[in-house]
Amino acid sequence: MSQVTARAAPMQAGQRTKGAQAMRDALIRVGPALLIIVWVLAFVFAPMVIMGIYSLWQYQNFEMLRNWTVENYAELVTSTIYIRVLWRTIQIAGLTTIFCVGLAYPFAYFLARGVRRWRELLVIMVMIPFWTSFLVRTYAWMSILGEHGVINEALIQLGVIQQPLQILYTTTAVIIAATYLFFPFAILTLYSSLEKLGPSTEEAALDLGATPWQAFRRITLPLSAAGIQAAVIFVFVPALGLFVTPALLGGTRATMIGNVQVTIFKNAMNFGLGSSISFVVLMLAMLFVAGLGRSVDLDKVYAGGVGDVARARQPEHLRLRALGIYAVLMYIFLYLPIAFLIIFSMNNSPTASFPWQGFTLKWYQEVIRDPWMINSVRNSLLIACLTALISVVVAAPAAYAMVRFRFPGRTLLKQSLIIPMIIPSIMLGFALLILFTAFEIDLSVVTVLIGHVTYVLPYVFFVVAAQQYGFDKTLEEAAMDLGANRWVTFRRVTLPLMVPGLLAGGLFAFTLSLDEFIITFLLTGTLQTLPLFVWGMLRTMVSPTVNAVGTLIVIVAFVVVLAAQLRGRLRRRQGLTAAG
């Protein structure tokens, strides 16, 4: 039934029918969100509850005995190893956050204020490393920091040192690489907040006699505080759950809690102890987010694109030249590892390092002929497509309902969807692993798919919702005014105008899924995806074939990001999307 009659009815109807109408009205509004509610209950809340229970059950000989006990927590506290690793994890995550956000802020400021004509391109250049494989970018640092890596070779050549420095397999290496890995996201988050702020308040402060430094400190910095908080959360929380980076670059000296937990879950199958550690880490993450106070408006964060370039003016009075030089250095930081990755992929040497032995494409030939590699690419693409499809089908109706309607539990839904984003994804992986084990579900393509969809769902939701916020409701009114009923209005006006948001959400899901490693690693049966394939290569042999795979991934990411941006730009120019 149409909402129109439902609302008009109370004029004639009595109290009782009014109540029934209100009930039905509420149901119509909740309806589109039901799928996501069921999904979140089944695959976020239920696993957490089971994990809570498991942390209080006794473990013995690879089995959970159903006796209530606190011995898991006792073991965690009394055995110094866990506490030590936990403390190291917090230190690494904390330092990474400080370096990352500290380095990113001036850079983001430069992007938002210092450039105009090239801004769009410069922002895209930050996005490209962001969308490039996490694994490959981690690996790239091995050939830079290693014993015969770029840094050591360069320093020896320059005569600064005689013996190679031990950088690889230290906490320093992990912090450097982690800073690098989260750097683009920190920049984009800060940029989005600074860009929205616009230069006018700062200009007003300058006009009123503030020095540039005062204007920055008293106006811009406080106004961008929310952006800084978001950046801090989005670096610190995933850094708590790092696994790949310490595994590849940290050696035994920089083991983090993620590595310890993988051993506990995968090898020892001690779900009791694993659950208790997970809970402690989750509490840490939650306390940290809560401690930062102001909640982050995620639907707004994801609304940020490149922004309205035409509107921005170039403030010449600011001392931006120094920032420009700084930005160049940061771009070098962003692209140097990728550059070495590409260079070594074409080096005719069996190790991915200097000296240059001549140009070759044999590593590429080796990769392309590898049937395992082809197979894993096919699997990854399949999983990514399905993940995109399912997540859009589940999340988009809910995003639609949340932006338009008020319904009971609306705020709760939004907050529940933020939770999976602010817990390290490795924890989500453990929780789902426990769920599947508890219900004796065999690990397979299905479990991987569930893991991926659960992981990308909040992102898809907020991306689609962000686009919905820009929707002009009078367009629907105009359609109804012209004689289209609710269904025709939806089909001919609402849905076509939602398409850019659905595509953006789907593309986001696709890219996240394609690059997803840890959840797949925990939830896969025999299925091999590309990141798992690369991981296998890194564990067994460090040969330039890895560089060749990495280079191919970089090229694909480059093309996809560029295509998505150009398409978005074209659409914005056509005035099709309000939020971009």
Added chain:
Amino acid sequence: MRPVGYVETTGAEPTSGTPDLELRNLVKEFTGGVTAVDNISLRIEKGEFVTLLGPSGCGKTTTLRMVAGLDHPTAGSIVIQGRHVEGVPAYRRNVNTVFQNYALFPHMSVFDNVAFGLTVKRHAKDEVRGHVEEMLARIKLPGFGHRRPFQLSGGQQQRVALARALVNHPAILLLDEPLGALDLKLRKEMQLELKRIQRDVGITFVYVTHDQEEALTLSDRIVIMSHGRIEQVGTPVEVYQRPRTKFVADFVGVSNFIRGRVRDAKGNAVTVTLGDLGDIRGSGGKDLAEGATVLVSVRPESLLLARDRTECRENILEATIEEMIYLGSLVQVVVRLEDGTILQCQDHFARVAEKGFQRGEAVLITWPEADGLAFTAEE
């Protein structure tokens, strides 16, 4: 389904038959207790161009949206061509709207936008094509069908929005500040264009604006609204020359208000004393009591400057010229009475120049008795 085609009429002769639109004791309360429309009743005849005029928040747009079916009345009824429409959804009402921001569908061509109403009613393709092209010709945009809305200028988008509504040949066309987004020059052009099209198609137009000049230019009748109520309904001449309330006198055109006390009221004639400044005469409602505080409204063009009492009309006051503002063929003269009241006078430049009035000069201001209207002052 009514045939799509146009009846030639010559505007607004009130007919004795069924009115196109009737509002009866219409009330709209929004959640939170805000009464946007407070018990209004109105009758609009076939082919009339009626404007709802008022400041923002007066309830004019809400009234329009209730007629369109986009908002629903809390109480009262709406009758369109003799048919009660409570509970009838927007898409089943024979009424179309031109939206303030045009609300053109950005993902459709101009042709598809205009054709939308006909296609959702499943008219035959050839028929649709014919009507759309005829309509595009009528709004002087033939051959623009393949373009997208974003490729059009503001004025062109406005005309497409008009065509998209008119092609359905609604009983009533509702226009919600349709010229609000255009610049002044274009707005003037579009006003004439709208008037021409309305005469041409003979459809009843209900037009919402806060621009009193636009209302005076376009309308057969103006409905002036304030705080959800109707202040006055009348032709442009009536509401300008015979405002029934102080609000109308203030909102439509420019008025000077002179505060005083009623000395004597007989029938419509009132004598108002201004204390030391003397007495003035004017007309007012029968309810004015002796001794009541009133505001006498006088239009700037009614006030004339003089040096000599022999050239004056019934009312005369002494004043000083504060400012003279050149407006082309007219001059706006700001004068001050001895008690500090500031009045605006408007006179022909030629006359003022000939007499050589100067800033700071003590002059007489004068106006005919019939041009002063007394209203009870809200204390």
